[in-house]
Amino acid sequence: MGSGRSKMAKPISIYELEGGPNQFFSPFCWAARFAVAHKGLPIETIRWKFKEGDKIAFSNQGLVPVIVDGNKDGKWVNDSWAIAKYLEETYPDRPSLFGGPQGEAAALFVQKWFQTGGPLGALFKIVILDIYKAQTPDLQPWFRETREAKFGVKLEEFSVGEAGVPDFQKALEPLRQLLAEYPYLGGKDGPSYADHFVAGMFMLAYAVSSVKLLEKDDVIYAWRERMMAAYGGIGKNAVGHPESL
Ligand SMILES: N[C@@H](CCC(=O)N[C@@H](CS)C(=O)NCC(=O)O)C(=O)O
Incomplete structure (x- = not known):
């Protein structure tokens, strides 16, 4: 029955x-x-590194994340949104990611807003060269070639570096106003998948870049601290740039 809390869950x-x-x-x-x-x-x-498509060929596509569920005969799921929905459906007796169907739609809105409404695009312009430098030397030429083909300009022209911080901060205004009223995108009781998605964007920056994205008196700063400390500090303990905080 259920996800079998009585048995120890497999990874x-x-x-x-x-x-x-x-x-x-x-x-x-x-x-x-x-x-x-x-x-x-x-x-x-x-x-998993770029160009290791063969390792995830079983998922019939070439992007990560892909999860493999050890509790369900190795069932795999790709795409972050599909993964969140899979976890919610498969493990309903564990803490909810969405808090019900309305929260599910709201979380998807947050994801779409972040991806299409400005913040993610603004962030990429700040950290693109840091992402390039984070690649192992054998992968850097491939990264440059594929991204320059996509952007239509040299990485150095696409990059704005630290000068892009004001635009990024401005694009975050809806999040800032929400966090002035509630501690999480998920509301008063704790984070939801909407928080996970946005925190993931900040973890990208933390992993590769020393640029300070947020002022200490910004409510988003305190939220990022809470998110990085959550779940045993998986964010805070990750390899990254503490000087960027
Ligand atoms: N919509 C997908 C996007 C996944 C995605 O773009 N993954 C990138 C890494 S951030 C990737 O695997 N890129 C491999 C490549 O470009 O070859 C999701 O949310 O999971």
Whole structure:
């Protein structure tokens, strides 16, 4: 019955994008990692680097995160949003990621807003060269080539570095106003998957960049601290740049 709390849960394996040793910088992998931690399930990281499509070929696509659920005969799921929904459906007796159908739709809105409304695009412009430098030397030419083909300009032209911080902070205004009223995107009681997704974006920055993105008196700063300390400090203890905080 249920997910079998009586039995010890087996780990959820997550294929996670790695730059340098233990430098996990994929925002989507972080969202999945936070979601698994929220469910109180053990996490097993499987290190994955760009161009290792063969290792996840079983998922019929080439992007991470991919999870493999040790409790369900090795069932796999790819795509961070699909993973969150899978965990919620498969482990309903563990802490909820969405708090019901309305929260599920609201979490998807937050994800779409972040991805299309400005903050993620603004963040990429700040950290793109740091992401490039985080790749092992054998992968840097590939990273440069594929991203420059996508952006239509040299990485150095796409990059704005620290000068992009004001634009990023401005794009976060809806989050700032929400956090002035509630401690989490999930509301008064604690984080939801909406928080996991946005925190994942900040973990990307933390993993690769020393740029200070937030002022200490910004309510988002305190929220980021709470999120990085949550779930046993998986954010805070990750390899990254403490000087960026
Ligand atoms: N919509 C997907 C996006 C996943 C994605 O873009 N993953 C990137 C890493 S952040 C990736 O695997 N890239 C591999 C590549 O570019 O070859 C999700 O949310 O899971």
